[in-house]
Amino acid sequence: ITEWQWLHSDKRHPRPEHVARDGNIYSDNPARVGGSIMGEKIAAPPQDRPGQLPYCGCRSRSVIDI
Numbered sequence: 111i112t113e114w115q116w117l118h119s120d121k122r123h124p125r126p127e128h129v130a131r132d133g134n135i136y137s138d139n140p141a142r143v144g145g146s147i148m149g150e151k152i153a154a155p156p157q158d159r160p161g162q163l164p165y166c167g168c169r170s171r172s173v174i175d176i
Contacts, residue, residue, distance in 0.1 A: 111172045112139040113147060116160055119167030128168050131156065135173055147175045 118124065118132035136155040137143050143154045160168035 111174060112142060113137045113152060113173040113175065114170040115173050117169045117171055119169070121165075121167050125163070125166070127156075128160075128166065131168075147173055 113135055114137075115133065115135050116128075116131040118128055133150075135147055135150045135152050137145075137152045138155060140154070142152050145152045158166075160166065160170045
């Protein structure tokens with residue numbers, strides 16, 4: 111599984127860039143970047159991952175393309 115979706119935490123004082131990423135689909139496989147799953151474009155993953163930065167409550171959800 112190389113595709114995943116960003117899920118924002120809905121915290122009271124969110125990082126604007128994390129709110130903008132909510133629901134976006136990313137792939138760790140460079141060959142899949144630019145394609146689509148379920149009508150959504152697959153993007154290259156950002157430098158920081160969900161939950162990586164201090165006080166970030168964002169999560170990721172695996173996306174399976176069948």
